[in-house]
Amino acid sequence: MYVQEPIAILDSGVGGLTVVKEVMRQLPREKIIYFGDTARAPYGPRPAEEVHRFTSEIVHYLIQYRPKMLVIACNTATAVALEDIRSCVSIPVVGVIHPGARAANGRTQTGIIGVIGTEGTIRSGAYEQALKQLSSSNEVISLACPRFVPLVEKGNFRSEETYETVRESLESLKQRQLDTLILGCTHYPFLADTISEVMGKGITLISSADETAREISTILYDRNRMASNNELPVHHFFCSGEPGMFKSIAQQWLGEQIDLTPVVWQVPNIV
Amino acid sequence: MYVQEPIAILDSGVGGLTVVKEVMRQLPREKIIYFGDTARAPYGPRPAEEVHRFTSEIVHYLIQYRPKMLVIACNTATAVALEDIRSCVSIPVVGVIHPGARAANGRTQTGIIGVIGTEGTIRSGAYEQALKQLSSSNEVISLACPRFVPLVEKGNFRSEETYETVRESLESLKQRQLDTLILGCTHYPFLADTISEVMGKGITLISSADETAREISTILYDRNRMASNNELPVHHFFCSGEPGMFKSIAQQWLGEQIDLTPVVWQVPNIV
Structure with a gap:
């Protein structure tokens, strides 16, 4: 049918x-x-x-x-x-949470997975829960990036301000050993090129959207x-x-x- | 529940x-x-x-x-x-056909997708059908590789014979402009390293298994x-x-x- x-x-x-x-x-x-x-x-x-x-x-x-x-x-x-x-x-x-979690769970080699999202998403612990439900050995590092959505809602996808905001926001995440990073907000693919540039080549970005x-x-x-x-x-x-x-x-x-x-x-x- | x-x-x-x-x-x-x-x-x-x-x-x-x-x-x-x-x-x-087709459809940039499988799978046209059902603009290049399964069933995953068989079998495919290759047989991930080596870096391999x-x-x-x-x-x-x-x-x-x-x-x- x-x-x-x-x-x-x-x-x-x-x-x-x-x-x-x-x-x-x-x-x-x-x-x-x-x-x-x-x-x-x-x-x-x-x-x-x-x-x-x-x-x-x-x-x-x-x-x-x-x-x-x-x-x-x-x-x-x-x-x-x-x-x-x-x-x-x-x-x-x-x-959009389980698809991203399942994709990250399927692709990570180390089992150390980063998640960036809004304050509400990160506070809810929904990604940790989804990733742990799939496999209790997953280690999840979460970070709220409250400054990203306003940039996107203004249509400001590529500018010096955008690059600096992304770089400052992700600084603490760059110190960690993750191999996979979930863009845990549907606004973030608008900034994917910048996020990828800041995080470096070794990190697989998972887009909730794809x-x-x-x-x-x-x-x-x-x-x-x-x-x-x-x-x-x-x-x-x-x-x-x-x-x-x-x-x-x-x-x-x-x-x-x-x-x-x-x-x-x-x-x-x-x- | x-x-x-x-x-x-x-x-x-x-x-x-x-x-x-x-x-x-x-x-x-x-x-x-x-x-x-x-x-x-x-x-x-x-x-x-x-x-x-x-x-x-x-x-x-x-x-x-x-x-x-x-x-x-x-x-x-x-x-x-x-x-x-x-x-x-x-x-x-x-x-195992639709998952591979969906993954390839999601990842291809050029829309030119290769499929390797057994004679029965390739003859059935099932991958073409699944890929065209998703998007009529997908172009599909299919190739039967009947010599791969017997190698795997004998446990012969890595040998000079295996490498030569894979190289000879995939020769015609290497001339084509595909960017994504579906391993359209669940035996083929056993040979994935060799297939990847033969096809070269620019080609994304899609494993039915993953x-x-x-x-x-x-x-x-x-x-x-x-x-x-x-x-x-x-x-x-x-x-x-x-x-x-x-x-x-x-x-x-x-x-x-x-x-x-x-x-x-x-x-x-x-x-």
Whole structure:
């Protein structure tokens, strides 16, 4: 049985577009609907309860489009809300933490794995838990990099400021013996070249985005839900904040025009 | 819900042990039962109908141990029997072709992907089909290497004869512009060092074994079926042929003693 319902992908802002780009590349037949909650980004510094509530609101919004799969393309939201959402909906729900953890676990030779992410992701311990669940002998070194997401949300991917921020943030990690580093935030692939330059050649970078796209493919196949259409699908994007910046970053990153609908939350969020 | 039923892995002979080794490494908590049909190996040159029948017989044999998942760790058997077996049993069935295809599709930059395998696997066109299903722009170059499996089944992994056989077999492939090469037979990781040396540095080798172990992990997680025990599981092996050679290769490859039960097919196979 083949079905052509969309894959729904959500994120706090533009970070999940790294997952979108990889899904478009690895699964060009799949139709995507995307929600970037730019009005309330970043999620990283927010309390877990609030991130959980925001994520549930977006899931409710997207579910009306009858997706065949939900992708929580935000590490912070995955860390706090994935398991609850998995138990609440009848379609498969994919987060970005387990794919990265599984890829790192498969590729590390030394078993010493670094993870960088937002404060919320690192505080949750979700990567340690996923990596230890796979193999108790994994050693995990975690580091919060709160200065990365604001750079990306401003579209500042390559500048002297970006290089200096990355270099200063990763300094302590460079002293450690890790052989694999998980980019534990979907915003970080925007900075991958700089992170790679700073960390040096011997370190394998694992992108949540690449690995999540691969797992989406695996699960759709296992569940007999892959699209089989030959014409290219038309994707659709929603964002809750100012649409201009979102559209500009999305089109630059994806290399094509996008179809965007701004969404205004009915109950404004008071921070 | 966590369950501790075994993962059942089957192969024509010792090739599937490359998958076993990766499952042991990536998922050390999972209990494995393995069947190597060494009395009837290799499957590669046999007619599809016969491979299909043999595979079904092994599935019937293994299913009595109530596995939570079946892994067809033989490319030839996957090519001819996977879809039928998926539709006949209620547990997930994982083959080795789609994991390799998905990994290659995710990693190629040029979209030109090489596949080496047995005559049966290459003749089936299963890799082309899987790679084109993912993305119609993939270009696939396939080559049967019938001389590789007999070397591995004899335990002849590194010798002048092995090097020469690999070099001669891959000569035509070296002229092509591929950037990714799928080892489309579970026996081939035994020869990976030699294949890598012959093909040169610029080519990414994709091992069915590594990638299948990763997908087993993804699917068990998606279906809430991962083992959570802390004590290491005891695996069990069956083989239909002479047990001495099987045990010797298995223990050398896995680096540990194995618990082996020889199985005699009640209806002898007349070739």
